[in-house]
Amino acid sequence: MANNSGAAEKEAHLAHHFVDSEQQFEASKLGMWVFLVTEILFFGGLFVAYIVYRSWHPDLFEQAAMTLDTTLGAVNTGVLIVSSLTIVLAVRAAQINDQRQQLIMLGSTIALAITFMVVKYFEYASKFEAGMLPAGLYTYEGIEHELAPVFYSIYYMLTGLHGIHVIIGIGLISWLMVNAAKGTYHSGYFTPIEIVALYWHLVDIIWIFLFPLLYLIE
Amino acid sequence: MADSGSRTLRIREFPIEENPPKNYLNHERGLMSWLFTLDHKRIGLMYLASIVIAFFLGGMLAVGLRTELWTPAGTFIDADTYNHIFTLHGVIMVFLFIIPSIPAALGNIFLPIMLGAKDVAFPRLNLASFWVYSLGAVFALYSIAHGGVDTGWTFYTPYSTETGSAVISMTLGAFIMGFSSIMTGVNFIATIHKMRSPGMSWGRMPLFLWSLYATSIIQVLATPVLGITLLLLVMERALGIGIFDPALGGDPVLYQHFFWFYSHPAVYIMIVPAFGIISELITTFSRKVIFGYWAIALSSLAIAFIGFLVWGHHMFVSGQSELSSVVFSFLTFFVGIPTGIKVLNWVTTLYRGSISLKTPMLYAMIFLILFTIGGVTGIMLGALSVNVHLHDTYYVVAHFHYVMMGGTVFAFLGGLHYWWPKIFGKMYNEFWAKVSAVILFIAFNVTFLPQFVMGSQGMPRRYFNYIEEFQVMHQISTVGSWMLGVGFIIMAIYLVHSLYKGEKAPSNPWGGRTLEWMTASPPIHHNFEHTPVIIHGPYDHHKPIREFRLGIAGSDNGHGHHTNGDGAHTEEVESGDQTGSR
Amino acid sequence: MSLHHVLPLKTMIGTAVALFVLTILTVAVYYIDFPDPLNTIVALGIATVKAALVCMFFMGLYWDTKFNTLVLLSSLLFFLIMIGIILLDTLFRDAPFQIYG
Amino acid sequence: MFERFAEFFLPPQRSTVAAEVDGLFHFIHISGFILFIGIVATIVYFAIKYRRKSEDEITPVISHNTRLEIAWSVIPTIMILIVFSWGFRGFLNVNTAPSDAFEINVTGVSWFWEFEYPDDGIMLTDELVVPVNQPIKLNMRSEDVIHSFFVPDFRIKKDVLPGRNTTTWFEATEVGESIMFCAEYCGTEHSAMDATIRVVSEEEYEEFLEEEAVDIEDMPLAELGELTFQQQGCQSCHSVDGTDMVGPSMQGLYQSERELDDGSTVTADEDYLRRSIVDPRAEVTAGYPNNMPTFYGDRLSDREIDALVTYIKELQ
Ligand code: HEA
Ligand code: HEA
Numbered sequence A: 001m002a003n004n005s006g007a008a009e010k011e012a013h014l015a016h017h018f019v020d021s022e023q024q025f026e027a028s029k030l031g032m033w034v035f036l037v038t039e040i041l042f043f044g045g046l047f048v049a050y051i052v053y054r055s056w057h058p059d060l061f062e063q064a065a066m067t068l069d070t071t072l073g074a075v076n077t078g079v080l081i082v083s084s085l086t087i088v089l090a091v092r093a094a095q096i097n098d099q100r101q102q103l104i105m106l107g108s109t110i111a112l113a114i115t116f117m118v119v120k121y122f123e124y125a126s127k128f129e130a131g132m133l134p135a136g137l138y139t140y141e142g143i144e145h146e147l148a149p150v151f152y153s154i155y156y157m158l159t160g161l162h163g164i165h166v167i168i169g170i171g172l173i174s175w176l177m178v179n180a181a182k183g184t185y186h187s188g189y190f191t192p193i194e195i196v197a198l199y200w201h202l203v204d205i206i207w208i209f210l211f212p213l214l215y216l217i218e
Numbered sequence B: 001m002a003d004s005g006s007r008t009l010r011i012r013e014f015p016i017e018e019n020p021p022k023n024y025l026n027h028e029r030g031l032m033s034w035l036f037t038l039d040h041k042r043i044g045l046m047y048l049a050s051i052v053i054a055f056f057l058g059g060m061l062a063v064g065l066r067t068e069l070w071t072p073a074g075t076f077i078d079a080d081t082y083n084h085i086f087t088l089h090g091v092i093m094v095f096l097f098i099i100p101s102i103p104a105a106l107g108n109i110f111l112p113i114m115l116g117a118k119d120v121a122f123p124r125l126n127l128a129s130f131w132v133y134s135l136g137a138v139f140a141l142y143s144i145a146h147g148g149v150d151t152g153w154t155f156y157t158p159y160s161t162e163t164g165s166a167v168i169s170m171t172l173g174a175f176i177m178g179f180s181s182i183m184t185g186v187n188f189i190a191t192i193h194k195m196r197s198p199g200m201s202w203g204r205m206p207l208f209l210w211s212l213y214a215t216s217i218i219q220v221l222a223t224p225v226l227g228i229t230l231l232l233l234v235m236e237r238a239l240g241i242g243i244f245d246p247a248l249g250g251d252p253v254l255y256q257h258f259f260w261f262y263s264h265p266a267v268y269i270m271i272v273p274a275f276g277i278i279s280e281l282i283t284t285f286s287r288k289v290i291f292g293y294w295a296i297a298l299s300s301l302a303i304a305f306i307g308f309l310v311w312g313h314h315m316f317v318s319g320q321s322e323l324s325s326v327v328f329s330f331l332t333f334f335v336g337i338p339t340g341i342k343v344l345n346w347v348t349t350l351y352r353g354s355i356s357l358k359t360p361m362l363y364a365m366i367f368l369i370l371f372t373i374g375g376v377t378g379i380m381l382g383a384l385s386v387n388v389h390l391h392d393t394y395y396v397v398a399h400f401h402y403v404m405m406g407g408t409v410f411a412f413l414g415g416l417h418y419w420w421p422k423i424f425g426k427m428y429n430e431f432w433a434k435v436s437a438v439i440l441f442i443a444f445n446v447t448f449l450p451q452f453v454m455g456s457q458g459m460p461r462r463y464f465n466y467i468e469e470f471q472v473m474h475q476i477s478t479v480g481s482w483m484l485g486v487g488f489i490i491m492a493i494y495l496v497h498s499l500y501k502g503e504k505a506p507s508n509p510w511g512g513r514t515l516e517w518m519t520a521s522p523p524i525h526h527n528f529e530h531t532p533v534i535i536h537g538p539y540d541h542h543k544p545i546r547e548f549r550l551g552i553a554g555s556d557n558g559h560g561h562h563t564n565g566d567g568a569h570t571e572e573v574e575s576g577d578q579t580g581s582r
Numbered sequence C: 001m002s003l004h005h006v007l008p009l010k011t012m013i014g015t016a017v018a019l020f021v022l023t024i025l026t027v028a029v030y031y032i033d034f035p036d037p038l039n040t041i042v043a044l045g046i047a048t049v050k051a052a053l054v055c056m057f058f059m060g061l062y063w064d065t066k067f068n069t070l071v072l073l074s075s076l077l078f079f080l081i082m083i084g085i086i087l088l089d090t091l092f093r094d095a096p097f098q099i100y101g
Numbered sequence D: 001m002f003e004r005f006a007e008f009f010l011p012p013q014r015s016t017v018a019a020e021v022d023g024l025f026h027f028i029h030i031s032g033f034i035l036f037i038g039i040v041a042t043i044v045y046f047a048i049k050y051r052r053k054s055e056d057e058i059t060p061v062i063s064h065n066t067r068l069e070i071a072w073s074v075i076p077t078i079m080i081l082i083v084f085s086w087g088f089r090g091f092l093n094v095n096t097a098p099s100d101a102f103e104i105n106v107t108g109v110s111w112f113w114e115f116e117y118p119d120d121g122i123m124l125t126d127e128l129v130v131p132v133n134q135p136i137k138l139n140m141r142s143e144d145v146i147h148s149f150f151v152p153d154f155r156i157k158k159d160v161l162p163g164r165n166t167t168t169w170f171e172a173t174e175v176g177e178s179i180m181f182c183a184e185y186c187g188t189e190h191s192a193m194d195a196t197i198r199v200v201s202e203e204e205y206e207e208f209l210e211e212e213a214v215d216i217e218d219m220p221l222a223e224l225g226e227l228t229f230q231q232q233g234c235q236s237c238h239s240v241d242g243t244d245m246v247g248p249s250m251q252g253l254y255q256s257e258r259e260l261d262d263g264s265t266v267t268a269d270e271d272y273l274r275r276s277i278v279d280p281r282a283e284v285t286a287g288y289p290n291n292m293p294t295f296y297g298d299r300l301s302d303r304e305i306d307a308l309v310t311y312i313k314e315l316q
């Protein structure tokens, strides 16, 4: 534990209240995992709403899923998987002290995240056009079910909240890039990249569930 | 750990410097040094100030409510104002006062010290949590200024989506404060896991920390659901998304599930830290090892867990399925078992102790009495058929004031008096402290005992008007609330007086054994001059006190200009069995 | 994964490939008609496997202290509690009366 | 002695389910009280007996006692199992209406109650008349927000939800009047949303049915207006004697100048009265909340609206 070994040299990134880098790293990581738990339960509430309404109106969900574009959904799934790969590679690059690769990998992650959002934009745009808006504003007439508006509310809440997370992720990764360019991260200290990567993977995982739950219902 | 295994660790006793000239309160000056401090003690103190303000605000509103209820019809305000006031009273007391009260104020100050750490794991997050809390409070104030809210603190749909009041800003405020609560929880969990000083094994952790640990778990698991609930409510109002609003095909009972999934566990966020304080008080003031350390430690976790399974007991008459009502009722009672174990263990700890009825101990006893009443009436409410009659009556109001005010607030006051000398380095006037404790105890019962009777007779809650039969009871209750006000005024006077004129406090006025008593009063900026080493349990009052002041020899924190005090005691200990488990 | 453990490149790429294959699989399965609940079960099963892969390798739980896995699993447990008990209500409500036309 | 005490605590038992509920209520209070006294007595005894006599007292190390701890886990467990099953049984009684129950429809509206006797075509507001010793089943629904139907004397309570039906039932055991409250917070007049439940004998009930079943068709308009005004719950927001309530008083309304909240003024002619009833949110009188229910338009027949307007016109 925190026994002051004296051997651990004090490094620049080490906050004064930690004994050594190891303790700081482990604490940050545990903190991040605990934070991810809160994220899961945050989305969990929406999933509960989804499950309850689907169990009440399975037919509605089948019909409504037809209006969603499976291809775009699948493409976006792929995009997020690749971005998950690139961000772990960024972590790895830090571990092996390869600054150039760090920057490339972080950059590609951002590019992929933006791609995701662009695809999402086109999806939303076509829905808006057709009047498939959240309940209060809903005007689409293709689905014969009185609760169709509620389905779209759930859809927008889930994907919208996820989208906000993607945007936050883009911000965080940009911040990492700025630091990485300054050479902040190396094999002795890469906690921020590791932490943001954990966050990014969670965003990926949530999409992994959203995809079949929203797009692949029959 | 790089260097584990059996290595010899040189430890020695560190003398405590009494009333050091430089302490955390004065080592830096100026407003900015407070607002942007990363020191957990200062952040805790800012929290303490905020919640005290919130409590007084909420309390004034309560006195207003009670005064209005003096007569059956309008006394001095109209129905809408009354509805706004009880909502604000509930929201302020719950979200601004009681949830952050013990963990974020007292917990923040003492958790790192009791662990022997220099700070919490994430000091910046800690500061952020305070600022987020303040931002939430600003939203709440904004909403008060712009029409207030009249939904009750439960924000039930569809009323909350239809009423004309400022529901959006108020729910956003609660939403934001939720994040602050999460931040504190994350921080505490990481700190307890990773920042314990050598020898601080799980079995040597003070029970206050165990209770904060259990609390943090609840905060982390339950609060996000409140977040999403309130977000959905905001969207419901702003866009009409229809998930909870029956006019659009939604289901209002689903809202209640979401809300109580958070808010029932939240009542354990309120009470479990109070349990922790009581454990500290009882042992210190009876100078005795706690009876059933593990039972008390683990029952906090058990309460935290079971607390997640019972939320539906608020919904027995709401139109949820009968099946789920029955399941919820059955599970509800099981919270009583671990709680009962705690209560009885505390009582047994007194047996053959050396009991000193100082003010904090007085509060601990008041807690035991009032909380038992509150808890047993909770069991009453959990019983299905009786709940049908008592739901949403003053019986419920009395129940939750007995647990929240009689339980949490009195434990908080106990903790405040217990740690006051440590926090400020000043002693308060013991006589007046006892006087006010006794007044509060009597006044509290005068206020809320009649509410049990009214409730049983059928007086519904959130009522601006009532039928004449209830007037006598209401008036007794109102007088009680004024008496509470008097009690608190006395307290405010002697506490403020102690800050300016109080005697200097010694480092260990009560003879406690936990680490916060092994540093100066008030503590120095880095808590300890050394890295503390723990070789005994937290309540081993039968062991000599100097064995609780050990630290790693030569660990000066990089700040030390202290000399080896006289009689410094050096000892060699195998580190293999002393390091805290991970 | 501790400070000193460098992520193995092959495992990372392998994980990504596996995720791709599973995504294709899940879309493919979508076009096959299974009897009713099976469809959902298969889709969710695949999603769960994918999520597990991400957690174990990308997020490093495979190498990490087991406690972090426990933290993650606790969130699932509490999610299941929430939905499980809520379904006890929503699936078992009395069929609504039709007295008002 | 005990009875006096019980009467002090609880309202009279006027339904068939009340006795069982009260039994459990007293059981928990008494056993809880014994437990409580035990705990308090022990604390006080210890605090006196073991008070600190000198500063250097050494206390014994008593870390646990397995037998004691098992005892105080098992005994409460037994207690709660008793409480649970007792409460469960009572709950089934309170929730399961006998099959021969007489059905009445209840509608909660902010802030009054409507009771409809479907077989007899009777509508009552804020008053329910039922025969004694006859199970009554209430089919309840809300027009707007959640309300709750609570009769302390009968020990029943059930939320009344919009868009969904809930039910409760009771069998009154004695003739008399009982008060019924709204127990779910529903806005400004929540605390005034009560009703009287009149339990009458079999004969009186027959009389009541005959009296109420008047022929609406032949009634003069003004009289029908007065009846409708009461039956539809208008009087819970509007007085007819000039007192200000949630809504403006109807007295002297006709032909007066009304100031609207957009600043304009209108004369309260016949047409305005009609508009105010059918679409009250279109023109909102200044100084009043915009919360008059909008559904009256669909619920009232044309003749009833005419009648209301005639009635209001006469209130000078
Ligand atoms: C600090 C807060 C707090 C705490 C700790 C509790 C504790 C408990 N509460 Fe309470 N409760 C509230 C705050 C709290 N409550 C609030 C705020 C509301 C109302 C919300 C609103 O609607 O606005 C409420 C409402 C409420 C209801 C809903 C009432 C209604 O609206 O119809 C119920 C029903 O079951 C209930 C039950 C319980 C139970 C069983 C416990 C148990 O945890 C109590 C356990 C303790 C004991 C049992 C005593 C000690 C034990 C012994 C001495 C051993 C012997 C015991 C036995 C033999 C059983 N509470
Ligand atoms: C931590 C939680 C907490 C605390 C401590 C309190 C404290 C008090 N509460 Fe509150 N209460 C709630 C939480 C709390 N309450 C909640 C959640 C509700 C439900 C709201 C809802 O229905 O939505 C509620 C509802 C509630 C009601 C029911 C309203 C209704 O249903 O119509 C009443 C009525 O008596 C009441 C009274 C009081 C009183 C007299 C105190 C007293 O203990 C207060 C004592 C404090 C002071 C007196 C202030 C400090 C002293 C001074 C500032 C000195 C000056 C004073 C004078 C000059 C008199 N409360």
Ligand code: CUA
Binding pocket: D108, D110, D111, D146, D147, D148, D182, D183, D184, D185, D186, D187, D190, D191, D193
């Ligand atoms: Cu209707 Cu309260």
Ligand SMILES: [Cu+2]
Binding pocket: B263, B264, B267, B310, B311, B313, B314
């Ligand atoms: Cu509860």
